[in-house]
Amino acid sequence: METQYIISPDQLVAGLYVRLDRKVGKGLWKRQEFKIAGESDIAAIRAAGVETIICILERSDRMPLPQADETAAPPHKAQPTPPTPVSAELLGLRQQTVERNRERRRSYKQCEKRYETTMSGVVALIRRASARSSDAAEQAGAIVASLVDTFLDQRETMLTLMGDPPREETKNYHALNVTVLALMVGKDIGLPHKAMTALGMGALFHDIGKGRLPMHIASGKGGTSMNRAIAKFQREHPILGARLVEDFADYPQAAVDVVRQHHEAMNGSGYPEGRSGNTISALARIVAVVNAFENLINDGATRQTPHEALKHMYAVMRHQFDARILSSFIHNMGVYPPGTIVELSNGHFAMVLSSTPATAARPVVLMHHPDIPKAEALMVDLGIEDGLDILGTRKPENLPRDVFAYLSPSPQTNYFAEAATGAP
Secondary structure, three states: OOOEEEEOHHHOOOOOEEEEEEEEOOHHHOEEEEEOOOHHHHHHHHHOOOOOEEEEHHHOOOOOOOOOOOOOOOOOOOOOOOOOOHHHHHHHOOHHHHHHHHHHHHHHHHHHHHHHHHHHHHHHHHHHHHOOOOOHHHHHHHHHHHHHHHHOOOOOEEEEEEOOOOOOOHHHHHHHHHHHHHHHHHHHOOOOHHHHHHHHHHHHOOOOOOOOOOHHHHOOOOOHHHHHHHHHHHOOHHHHHHHHHHOOOOOOHHHHHHHHHOOOOOOOOOOOOOOOHHHOOHHHHHHHHHHHHHHHHHOOOOOOOHHHHHHHHHHOOHHHOOHHHHHHHHHHHOOOOOOOEEEEOOOOEEEEEEEOHHHOOOOEEEEOOOOOOHHHOEEEEOOOOOOOOEEEEEOHHHOOHHHHHHHOOOOOOEEEEEEOOOOO
16 A cells, blocks of 8 residues: 655655646646656645645655655745734634643643553663563563553554653663554554564563673773674674574574574665565564654754654665555654654644644644743644644754743653543
């Protein structure tokens, strides 16, 4: 099934494969479905006044632009209106939004509590697993079972941003992030309960072999030689991790394969064994995609915004990934993943808090308003506020200082999931 987005003329760029509601061009060259070759094609679409433009992701060379470019708004693009006084702002929102704000805040707090409980369990689990505890797999199974039940609930699953600064080691947040995002994809592609459990078990322990450099490898070396030895050993951490989890009682073989193969690539450029294509476990291919995304958004040296990371994965890295898995992941995260800073058509900035695949283009956002106390900040569901649009994305560091302090974007982007009913 192809991933299709309805986009505006301002999001057009060379390399997109589009389907239009009418033919454009001249003479025999009139076309209704084609890959955009350059500015002349874009100009023809705009000049024809096309109302419906559908982008087909699998046939495109790149993703569509955000609705307003970060560097320069097109001259024909309407600029946002000046921010309005709070009274007018509230009058401009639907009563349902205002009434539900307190309910959303309460639901978000409940999600935070469940996240903190799960995170505490992950921290304790990884410590016990590192000590080769005999019941590590049993404890992991309890954590994963709760998450799998959430994703396999009959209701739609909502992905939510957890914005609190990390209080534990980063690797523990990474393990939970990868698990949550992997299960999100697993649900989307229809994995059964048993496979979802193995996927969660493998994702939770995928990096268990990291940070275990034996003394004999480093001893007697200095400077460049030691760095080279460490780099080589780090590329072998999936093998060591697989050996560790194989010792756990009742640990699924499919999960062992995830630990061993999560750095393999479809084009054979991965490690540690240089596998390619169908020789890579189907579950490991899921973890490879979400692990790459998580590293891009949370690695201090190369940190990107969630929006930038998705674009980078599609434009630069997509040949490393299973196309079906990457497409599912992008579809579920949407153009504006939780954690993305956006500019709204009412002149205010906001931070994306949560979304479902069905609402990925119109997520729930936390909106900045200088006249509304930060503690009472409005959580606005753009699915309800159909007159309020996202104009574009912004990097957190480019926000005005007061907006940055109000929205408080965390340097660490963490995700959790809840059933959509009763979630923020």
